[in-house]
Amino acid sequence: MKKYIGLDAHSSTCSFCVMDEAGKIIDTAQIVTNGRLLVDYLRSISGRKELTFEECELSSWLHKILRKEVDKVLVCNPVENRQYKKAKTDKLDAMNLAKLLRGDFLKEVYHDGSDKEKLRDLMSGYQDLVEDAVRIKNRYKSLFRKEGKRRSGKALYRDENFLEELDREDFKFIGKHCFDLLGSMEKSRISYVKEIKKLSKKHKEIRYLKTLTGISDIHAAKIVAQVIDPHRFSTKYKYYSYCGLVRHRQISGGKIYGDKKIWGNRVLKCVYKMAAESVLRGNSKLRKYYDHLRDKGTGHKNAKNAVARKIAAISLAMLKKGEKYREEMITNDLVK
Numbered sequence: 001m002k003k004y005i006g007l008d009a010h011s012s013t014c015s016f017c018v019m020d021e022a023g024k025i026i027d028t029a030q031i032v033t034n035g036r037l038l039v040d041y042l043r044s045i046s047g048r049k050e051l052t053f054e055e056c057e058l059s060s061w062l063h064k065i066l067r068k069e070v071d072k073v074l075v076c077n078p079v080e081n082r083q084y085k086k087a088k089t090d091k092l093d094a095m096n097l098a099k100l101l102r103g104d105f106l107k108e109v110y111h112d113g114s115d116k117e118k119l120r121d122l123m124s125g126y127q128d129l130v131e132d133a134v135r136i137k138n139r140y141k142s143l144f145r146k147e148g149k150r151r152s153g154k155a156l157y158r159d160e161n162f163l164e165e166l167d168r169e170d171f172k173f174i175g176k177h178c179f180d181l182l183g184s185m186e187k188s189r190i191s192y193v194k195e196i197k198k199l200s201k202k203h204k205e206i207r208y209l210k211t212l213t214g215i216s217d218i219h220a221a222k223i224v225a226q227v228i229d230p231h232r233f234s235t236k237y238k239y240y241s242y243c244g245l246v247r248h249r250q251i252s253g254g255k256i257y258g259d260k261k262i263w264g265n266r267v268l269k270c271v272y273k274m275a276a277e278s279v280l281r282g283n284s285k286l287r288k289y290y291d292h293l294r295d296k297g298t299g300h301k302n303a304k305n306a307v308a309r310k311i312a313a314i315s316l317a318m319l320k321k322g323e324k325y326r327e328e329m330i331t332n333d334l335v336k
Contacts, residue, residue: 003045006097007053008090009062017094018045019102035065042069052101054078055109063111079263080107110228119199120225126192133185140178143171157182196221208318211325213284214275214311222271223315230319239316244269245309276308285327
């Protein structure tokens with residue numbers, strides 16, 4: 001008999017709920033978050049076992065130690081499960097996860113335990129650092145705006161003498177600490193870039209993606225780290241949806257009620273949007289593809305989004321085939 005196991009994981013304790021094929025709860029348990037104890041509990045359950053838990057800080061570790069103890073592990077997307085949550089306890093969360101697993105209602109977050117997941121963690125740390133630096137820059141720049149001084153450009157964050165333009169002493173004090181913090185964060189960013197390039201040498205897919213117009217070293221590493229296995233996307237359209245590059249129509253009773261933005265991988269969406277912006281500043285075949293769409297009457301925004309999807313489709317094909325970029329990949333009917 002198959003058993004469906006929901007696991008609500010926390011740093012201190014893990015709550016289990018075990019459900020049979022009929023939907024009957026046959027066991028619940030709360031166990032200290034210890035690898036040996038978690039493995040022992042799963043081994044005590046007989047029959048075929050399917051296990052699910054939500055993507056979290058512990059998910060990679062849990063996937064690594066528990067995947068051999070069950071027939072299937074599904075790491076699910078917590079954002080997709082919010083609509084099912086009402087009362088909130090660890091026991092209820094584990095029970096709801098077991099119910100959703102039994103009904104095949106869970107949205108999976110891909111894990112395979114490969115070295116590419118290490119690259120994903122490194123890129124996540126890099127992304128957090130960049131976002132924190134942007135927040136500090138905005139805070140620093142606001143000090144000048146509050147005194148009616150319009151300052152912009154990279155020089156503002158590199159030359160400490162700009163602080164002398166501030167009249168208020170408290171603003172100078174805050175600005176000095178922001179400036180020093182930004183300097184430290186920039187050194188950390190450079191160290192991250194060196195480590196990313198070092199780790200990228202182990203993955204030939206990154207070298208291939210760097211040949212694609214608009215894709216830099218960091219962008220290529222982000223794509224590989226997020227996709228991991230390109231063959232899990234059977235078509236480019238499913239990849240578009242995963243990247244958040246499409247909108248889904250709202251239809252009821254045969255009537256269209258408009259379009260709706262869908263949840264997507266924000267890292268990949270940002271990569272392809274930025275790549276499209278880069279393409280429009282150049283004179284490549286992808287830029288000609290944009291011009292071709294504009295000549296047909298497509299608006300600027302839709303044409304740019306089409307370029308982003310084209311870059312996404314090409315990058316997916318390159319990952320699947322393991323080859324470098326060729327301009328023939330764009331389109332056969334492109335104006336020469």
